[in-house]
Amino acid sequence: MKHTSLFMTPSLPSMTSSAKKNSHFDKLSWREQSVKLTFSRRKTMALHVKPELIEVRAPYRTPIKLAQTFVNEHDHWIRQKLFDIEQRQLQKPDLLNARHIPFMGFNVALHVEVADKNQWQLVEQGLHCQLVNKNQYLLTTLADFYKQQAQFWLDKKTRELVIKFNLQHRYTGLKLRKTKTKWGHCSSEGVIQYNWLIMMAPEPVIDYLVAHEVAHLVHMNHSAQFWQLVEEFNPTYKAQRNWLNENGHRLTIE
Numbered sequence: 001m002k003h004t005s006l007f008m009t010p011s012l013p014s015m016t017s018s019a020k021k022n023s024h025f026d027k028l029s030w031r032e033q034s035v036k037l038t039f040s041r042r043k044t045m046a047l048h049v050k051p052e053l054i055e056v057r058a059p060y061r062t063p064i065k066l067a068q069t070f071v072n073e074h075d076h077w078i079r080q081k082l083f084d085i086e087q088r089q090l091q092k093p094d095l096l097n098a099r100h101i102p103f104m105g106f107n108v109a110l111h112v113e114v115a116d117k118n119q120w121q122l123v124e125q126g127l128h129c130q131l132v133n134k135n136q137y138l139l140t141t142l143a144d145f146y147k148q149q150a151q152f153w154l155d156k157k158t159r160e161l162v163i164k165f166n167l168q169h170r171y172t173g174l175k176l177r178k179t180k181t182k183w184g185h186c187s188s189e190g191v192i193q194y195n196w197l198i199m200m201a202p203e204p205v206i207d208y209l210v211a212h213e214v215a216h217l218v219h220m221n222h223s224a225q226f227w228q229l230v231e232e233f234n235p236t237y238k239a240q241r242n243w244l245n246e247n248g249h250r251l252t253i254e
């Protein structure tokens with residue numbers, strides 16, 4: 001992984017040589033890594049840490065020396081951020097070599113066999129995937145499995161909640177998408193969008209997401225009244241929300 005070297009091996013010889021170039025005050029650096037400096041019409045400096053990039057965003061005309069001091073002062077914070085990113089990467093499931101896949105709180109056994117057509121079948125013993133080529137088609141076939149399950153379960157759960165609380169007049173339809181940062185979205189026209197990767201989460205978490213989006217049919221914000229309604233729909237929602245905040249990054253197909 002490319003970003004590993006950023007955190008784990010800051011003193012590699014190749015990096016030391018590049019650090020020499022950066023040791024003047026014309027460029028920013030952190031532990032011998034170069035740091036990108038971006039100026040804009042902002043009032044304060046901010047640090048952004050991504051696996052492949054450390055960036056300082058600063059107001060126009062910020063002296064380089066000041067920006068470097070800012071980086072130095074956040075040494076611990078940067079290390080912690082990179083460590084968190086590293087941990088998150090390590091926790092992602094290796095589906096290509098997995099013998100089980102997470103599905104609505106179950107560890108479903110995964111059986112793969114070679115065939116002349118790609119298809120899946122969910123049976124009592126697990127998920128059977130017939131694939132032309134495992135390396136090439138397993139992930140797309142699993143994605144298809146999760147999407148189809150999402151279509152069935154999220155539609156069913158959403159409609160049940162909508163009917164139970166008499167919100168039929170506000171709900172106009174369901175969409176599924178794989179988004180990077182959002183689990184769900186509710187438009188002002190009453191269309192609810194879900195990230196189908198949520199099917200990898202335990203069922204109570206899925207129920208929380210449905211409650212959250214259905215509550216947006218009434219409140220298009222995250223006000224106290226909104227959360228009150230979520231609680232009415234789903235009394236244990238806080239535990240599920242925490243679970244999603246802490247584990248959401250693991251629900252991924254890569």
Ligand SMILES: [Zn+2]
Nearest residue numbers: 212216221222
């Ligand atoms: Zn929301």
